[in-house]
Amino acid sequence: MQRKVNRLIRLATSFVILGLVPLLAAGTALTGHFRSNMERVVLDDIGRMVSYGGSNTEAVLEECSSLTKHIYDVSTDDGMFLYQILKSPGLGREERKMEITLLLSDFLDRDSRLRSVYFKDRKGQIYYATRNAYKVLDEDAFRYWTGKEDEKGDFSVLPAHMDDYFQDSGSQVITFRRSYQDITSLKTIGSCLGHFYMDMDVSRLQSALSDIDLGFGASFYIMDDSGACIYRVDTDGSGNTADSMASLLPSMNQETGSLLGDGTYVVYKRLEPYGWTVAVQAAQDRVLVMESTIRYTAVFLGAVFLAFLCLYSYFPERIHRP
Template sequence: MLNLFQFGRLRKSIFAKFAFSFIIVGLIPLLVLSFFSLNTYGNYMERYSINNFEQMVLYAGKNADDLYTKYNNISKMMYSYGQYANNGQFGRVIAEQVSQKDNRLTATVDEFLQTVVASDVHIRSAAFVFTEGGYQDLNRDGSRIDFRFQYPPVEWKRTMTENSKELVLFPTHPQEYYPHSGMTVMTFSRNLIDVIGSPGLDGKVVGSLFFDVSLSAFDEIFQHLTTDQKDVMYVTDQEGRILYSNKINLIGQLFQPSDSEVYHYVKHDMPNSNWSVIGEVNKNELFNKINGIKRTIAIVIGLCILSLVVVAVWFSNNLSIPIRQIIRNMTRVESGDFNMQVQVRTSDEIGMLARGFNRMTDRLKSFIDEVYVAQIKQKQAELTALKSQIRPHYLYNTLEVIRMSAVANDDDEVADMILSLSQQLKYVLNYGEEHVTLLEEKTNIEQYFRLMKLRYGDHRLALDLRIDSELLNCILPKLSIQPLVENAIYHGIMPKSGKGTIRITGEIERGLFMLTVDDDGVGMTEGKLQMLRDKLAGNVPPDQEVGGIGIKNVHDRITALYGPEFGIRVNSTPYIGTSIQMILPYKKEVKSV
């Protein structure tokens, strides 16, 4: 019954009405718009990705076909190579020099091979094979074909015989006929026919040109394509053998498309070379990017929905919480608690209502304070003032009676101690300003040190005050030096044997008042010094603090009064002594005329 009752109250509240209306008005249009946007965007991106991949394959195929055309034209340079030394066409010159065993043959072929190698940066080597079996070669790195290797191989010769008038491509293979080459190349070859000595292309073959092309020629084409690492590109010949692929281990194998529906293939046939460029893309990987973007959009939409709900709840709370708070406070005012105040957060009608309620409680409270509470507080203040005057006066008179009794008994030392104590108590119990002059602090320290010398003797303690007279009117917190002197006596000088000296110096540096208390006592180890510095910095929990309470109290007072850049700095060396420096702003007492 209670839950049903609470639900009924919530349903009738302003909060529920505003929140429900806000969510319904904003949420439904956002959900509908998000659904249609995601579907439309996803379909568009899938079509765009497939078309983009097909365009890349088409671009690569065109460039590969141009590459084949370029090497085909280089192989035909044998027929267009200039009228060699005015002796006619290159093939004719080769045929005549071979038949005449001309000594110029080597230079003629070598010059031509240099031209071939220099015509393209991807041509690694070139060789011209004569019909009787001899050959000349030129490698870009200066090496020569291993004489132990049968060059060209038998199958190459057979292929060249079968295709005597065409450009022949020998698929990708290791360049093993060059010692220590370690390269993988394709070899293009064309027969040289003496077209002058015989009509047409029916002349005799006077030699064959072979030149090796590195796979970097294909790398230059495919490295500009923005494909995923898992996408595979193939260049195959007319038999389906892979001439090039970005998966090196597949080069030289027959291309076998996958039966899986996961892969999408795009093929482009090249008319000039009878090559084909095939692109293999993993549809899951391709669409994963799209799905990732869709997930990101969905997350953004979800965050927008969440933000909408949060804003609705926040907006409703901003309206209903102040009203409920005013109702609760009104109930407490009815019971007699007139200290209730409503926090005013806005300047709208709700804020005006809260301010009116606060003014009402203030007026009621002031009426009651005027006739009753003010009289009680006045009586309590008078009693407190009387007690504050009676207690120090009684203490001073009592100490004076004890001191006079010691004088009457000729106990001057006790009398001096009581006099010093009396003056110190008068200084301590004087409820005046928080700040005093250095002169007043100096007088108090002298009285305190007089007590310590009477207690321990002149043979144990000495005080050296090095304070210029113009610094005596500097302002500092009351009772800030005595704890430092007390710490130096008990922790520095008393643990050591022999006499110890405490030196107090003051100076002005860069607009700061620096007061230093040095002792030549036992000093502190590095561990104790670091623990004390951590305590001053507030890095030690209160329940773990041991010792150094007086110094920390002085430090905390200074930082509270002037800021964190002021306070206590401590340095100490074992068996040499400790130096405590108090850093204060330089302020002087202004004397009234």
């Protein structure tokens, strides 16, 4: 009996000295190293996601901004440009409406992802062309949706939304607006004749962001300066205020950066001059989950080492026993 007790004591001592102490020392060192570096690893990974998403979003914006400028290039079959139609004293109201509608229809053919295009002159008259010729525009609803945008300079973008200013329409679109200048001569440049709008199908932005991998339980946002959600990858939050992010916008005052608050990491990139911010938000407890994994691994390794010591102590004795 005493022999078994002594063997058990030797076994426990060997485990503590040769196994548990080195394991605890290594685990403590690794955990400390992990704590000091995990935040940087997470932020770097999220930063790459933000950079990729921001670059792709900016490419879409530049493409659509460039497309709106082509309204100056479109002309009717008899060679009249939009500014000439608007200023022609010989055109009656209905004839002018028909000419502008035909011109807008030609513009619509420039990109298959365009859903509708519109022009609103200085008197508030709205002209439009859409993929479905049977759709009728609710002009009051359209004016309400776009009214404040006319005060935002030469170019602006509205959040993703349903084009419900058409009855029974279910298309989700992003509206791009550009003021239309009088280019009759150098003297008239700077005089605004109205505003041009185009509804781009949201799939254009979705396709640009389809490769984003939302690890860490993260959320990907595109917001404007008012906090409205232009687009969100993981849920249908487009058009609503991004409440969890809007309060952080004043702190996002650099071109790129990161924030830590309320238990979350936020990495962002501002897209100037569009007034958009691309941001990824991830829960800080991701680190705690990884720490738990390390603890479970340490316990498992300790158990394996203990089993190894038991076998090492038992079998030699069995083999050499007379």
